Amino acid sequence: MKYRIAWMKGDGVGPEISDAAIEVLDSIQERFSIKFDVIFYDLGDRSKVVRGSALPDDTIEGIKSSDAAIKGPVGESAFESIVAVRQKLDLYANIRPARSYEGIPHVGKIDAIIVRENTEDLYKGIEFEVQGVATSLRIISEKATRRIAKVAAAYAMKRRKHVTVVHKANVLRVSDGLFRRVALEELRNSDLMVDEKYVDAMSMALIRNPEQFDVILTPNVYGDILSDEASQIAGGLGFAASANIGDLNSLFEPVHGSAPDIAGKGVANPYSMVMSLSMMLNHIGIYKSDRKAIQASAVISSVVEKSIKGGTLTPDAGGRLTTREVGRELAKGVREFVQT
Numbered sequence: 001m002k003y004r005i006a007w008m009k010g011d012g013v014g015p016e017i018s019d020a021a022i023e024v025l026d027s028i029q030e031r032f033s034i035k036f037d038v039i040f041y042d043l044g045d046r047s048k049v050v051r052g053s054a055l056p057d058d059t060i061e062g063i064k065s066s067d068a069a070i071k072g073p074v075g076e077s078a079f080e081s082i083v084a085v086r087q088k089l090d091l092y093a094n095i096r097p098a099r100s101y102e103g104i105p106h107v108g109k110i111d112a113i114i115v116r117e118n119t120e121d122l123y124k125g126i127e128f129e130v131q132g133v134a135t136s137l138r139i140i141s142e143k144a145t146r147r148i149a150k151v152a153a154a155y156a157m158k159r160r161k162h163v164t165v166v167h168k169a170n171v172l173r174v175s176d177g178l179f180r181r182v183a184l185e186e187l188r189n190s191d192l193m194v195d196e197k198y199v200d201a202m203s204m205a206l207i208r209n210p211e212q213f214d215v216i217l218t219p220n221v222y223g224d225i226l227s228d229e230a231s232q233i234a235g236g237l238g239f240a241a242s243a244n245i246g247d248l249n250s251l252f253e254p255v256h257g258s259a260p261d262i263a264g265k266g267v268a269n270p271y272s273m274v275m276s277l278s279m280m281l282n283h284i285g286i287y288k289s290d291r292k293a294i295q296a297s298a299v300i301s302s303v304v305e306k307s308i309k310g311g312t313l314t315p316d317a318g319g320r321l322t323t324r325e326v327g328r329e330l331a332k333g334v335r336e337f338v339q340t
């Protein structure tokens, strides 16, 4: 099979960690009989300067016509670029796994997935200022809540069958009230253990006992904040990957930003991008019923786990390797992978 991949390298550390992940993708092509037609597109701050738009038309068309898309982080233009892509293409499910690994210091043991509604809430961006008063409108709809609850249920069924619905319905009675009611309604007749937490209590519980969580279902803004917290608990932003999934398109990306403080130094942690690549292959495998793509994703995951344990790490995780060296080692690991 040959798949068309739209790749946006993005800003800051984006090009560096993209290049490392491309090396891993090349090793997958050598190892498995899957081919990828990778087409590069502009997105983000640099694109805004060079092309006059953070999200040029050909980029959005390229993502639309791809089998899957993957991007590095973008800088200040995130709202005009990635947030816009999510809304334009209705990529309504943001999936952010947080998993601690042996070999990197973590705040607590965690193996959870944050399932975040990705198109509504305050990030709809309906804001205005009148006479020194700024107002933001918070949109939470029944349709979007129901479909994200279905996604959370599907993930939980394949995992430990536990969903925690996170909201603040005691204060935001109408908007979070709707989210809570519809999510619980949707999950009620499933085979799942379902509980709920206020978002403030959740941020505390995640630190106190992260191991208790499996699938965390939440509106957009809480999910954005909690997923940074969860990834820090797991071992840092450099290991945090994510997926944006819609019914027609998908886009994979690291959770972190463009990390301008370390950009260009060759020390950015590429695991976030490589793990995003692994999520992308798994998604392609499921949607195209391609066992090889699922297998390729699993091989990357195994190599990642082994490499982290073996100390193939950049300085942010206590290692001494450069971004490129880690990418090379991971690619080598895929080529030499032996199933045990």
Ligand code: ATP
Pocket (backbone or CB within 6 Å): 013, 017, 073, 074, 075, 076, 237, 238, 255, 256, 257, 258, 259, 260, 261, 262, 267, 268, 269, 270, 272, 316
């Ligand atoms: P932005 O405005 O684009 O979100 P930021 O610096 O505010 O950028 P992040 O880019 O998420 O936010 O970075 C937060 C911190 O985490 C920074 O100190 C950054 O260097 C570090 N960091 C983020 N990603 C990585 C990575 N892949 N490898 C190493 N450190 C990283």
